[in-house]
Amino acid sequence: MSETALQPDLHPEATPAGPETETGPSAAEAGGILAINLPAIEANWKDLGRRAMPSECAAVIKADPAFAAAYAAQDIDAYKLIVVGMARTVFDRDTAPGAEPEELRELDIPAWIVPGNDESHATSAARYLEECLPRAEYWDALPEAQTAESAPPRLLDFLARAPKP
DSSP, X not given: OOHHHHSTTSOTTOOOOSOOOOOSSOHHHHTSOOOXXXXXXXXXXXXXXXXXXXXXXXXXXXXXXXXXXXXXXSOHHHHHHHHHHHHHHTSOSSSOSSSOHHHHHTOOSOEEEOOOXXXXXXXXHHHHHHHHOTTEEEOOOOGGGOOTTTHHHHHHHHHHHXXXX
């Protein structure tokens, strides 16, 4: 199976630039090899930029070649420790990660909750935030109804009604 079949967001025309450099333990010792296809990341970043304009995206690994190179060259064992630590502290519950519910209930700010419906943006997480944030407004619209035509007027209406600082 090709790399792009395993990772469908990669553009097939983006191929690795140059030979691979091996650092750290062997594949057998590490349990696998992490390959970062920088040309594919760059191609995806440019594609996202074309599709998302005029909005901004803050994916530093895609936007900053120096950061991407430093990221790819980092110590894989140290990175694994960071990821494991994050998994235990950031994703420590069955609800939305981040602040504790008690902390969310203390926030006195308007919040517009827009639900998702995929592996990363569960509708249940949006409903959880609606319950925890005292001044939340939930937009009860499935992602298919969240279009370039429907979302901006809803957001502008929400912002117009939000108290000014």
